[in-house]
Amino acid sequence: MQGVIARTEGTDMKVDVGVVGPPDLVSVVEQVAAREYPLLSVHSFAYQNEAKAVDLVRSGRGSVDAWLFTGIIPYTLAQEAGVLDRPATYISYTGASLYRVLVGLLARGLDTEHVSIDTLERDQVVEAFRDAALPVDGVKVLEYRRGRDSARFADFHRAAARGNPRTVAITCVRSVYEALSGDVETIRLSPAVASVRAALRTVVLSCVGRVSADAQVVLGFVDLSDPDPELPDDVSALAGSVFSVHQGRYVLVTTRGVLEESSNGFQHLPLLSQLARRHLWAHVGLGVGRSAAEAEALARHALARCRSVGPFSAVVSLGTGSDIVLAEPEKEQKPDGPVPLLVAARRSGLSRATLGRLKTMLESHEEEGVTAGDVAAALEIEPRSARRTLKRLERAGVAQPIGRVLAGTTGRPPTIYRIRLE
Structure with a gap:
């Protein structure tokens, strides 16, 4: 490569x-x-x-x-x-850049009622003018389309100026600015810093997608109370890359297999405990996807979920419509205590309604443990789905394997689980 x-x-x-x-x-x-x-x-x-x-x-x-x-x-x-x-x-050149120019025109006492603008979409232009409380009737826009080059833009501005000599030309193209200078009042539009930042991030994530093309990508946003020079050392256990995108905001890149192993099957994240010792808050939103773009979208969703969980939290979004909340460092559940439904739902990604049906089944169940068959009957799902449900509960620290059914079975004996819900 x-x-x-x-x-x-x-x-x-x-x-x-x-x-x-x-x-x-x-x-x-x-x-x-x-x-x-x-x-x-x-x-x-x-x-x-x-x-x-x-x-x-x-x-x-x-x-x-x-x-x-x-x-x-x-x-x-x-x-x-x-x-x-x-x-x-x-x-990309946005309406925010144009708004800044309009404020400058007003400050200089120049005409803002007769303006010609190239490259930008007309909707962007109209929005910027309305935000500045300026009329749009005299504004002419030539949007960028394939085949429209700098010469075409320059001709457009000259035609607008011939129609009204007070017209101010606003261009996104340096060669157009130079061609018009001296003939038409011209202002060159520059991209906003936010647009530059977004474009740089797009480039990085595109490259990440190529690096991880051979594995399921995990992209994570790490949001901290302060910049953290020790973070690259902390993520070494994830065998991943980390880079800063803003003050206190980092992007983490690894693969699903590594994350699953280091988090003990999406149960807890040692990185979170390390961050909790140094920060006022630490949110880690992790997205698992088949491409960098998909993983990024899931990671943003996971990060937003983190903020509703608590000051120190990590959420994994697998793209299946459910999230897994990893154990918080100061709130890791004791093995023998029951887990409240809300906490169990957050950790496992299962709905409270599903967990409520399980709890009802447990209250009437005479045996100490349950099998996938019991769960399948209670939730009216296939045995395979029931086994996956029990695995998710196990990873969330809600279910614990305590043995196998040995009598009266053929093939692989079913696992017996103790489920702790309150």
Whole structure:
């Protein structure tokens, strides 16, 4: 897998990203990456005109793991030329960037009723103008579409200015800005830092997907009260990579087999106990998916669930419509005590209604333990599903194997479980 994340050192994943765009925007990306993605190595591929983007990509294909373009036009040119053979994306220009420009126009006393804007979607433009309480009747928009290049955008702005000399041109393209300067009042739109950050994260996650293509991916968001330089050492047991995405927010990457083993079958997470000793809160949301994108979506869901569980919590989302809450460090259940229904539901991912039916069955059950057959009858499910249910309860610390049924059975004897619910 040469050229695509072929390097990992310890728990730190190294990603070389080639950034293609005008020098000033490439510099912005470098600053954001240095501040928030210290494990990224940014390589500058700056141009004076986007027409040079294809040649720059051709020249640097052997030196980077992924490409990030500062706009959609150079990205599309490279894509159509067939030179993109590894993860690539571009920075999106949003209504937030336009809103910032509109505030600047008002501060300078320039006309905001007659404006021509390229690249952005019209809905984004209308929303930004309404947020600024500005009329939109005199606003002209030429959205980006394939085949619309800088010359087409420049002609659009000139036509708008001929219709009304007070028109202000707002462009996302440096070459358009330079072509119009001196003829039309022109402002160049720059992407918001949030857009740069999101694009960098997309590049990293795309590379993670390639690294873990041979296994079920586990991607986790670790949200801490403070930045933690010791975290890479803590995750060594997970044989994973970890990198910072923001102050106190980290992304963890590993595989399902490693996570399942280190958490004793999704029962508890030693990492959480280590974090609890150093932080005011620690939330670990883990998503298990068949791709990095799927795992990321599940991890975000799991992290949101963590916040409702408690200050120190870890949740695994398996993508089956249920979550597993791992034992909290200060609240790990004693082996002999019964487990409340709410706690059991959180840990096992089973519904309270299902656990309530089990509890009703246990109260009328004369024997000390139950088998998968008993559970299947109580819940009206297949024996195979009942065995899976008991395994989930075992991993959650709610059920404990205490023996096997030896008399009157053929084949593998059924396991007897003690289930502790209150």
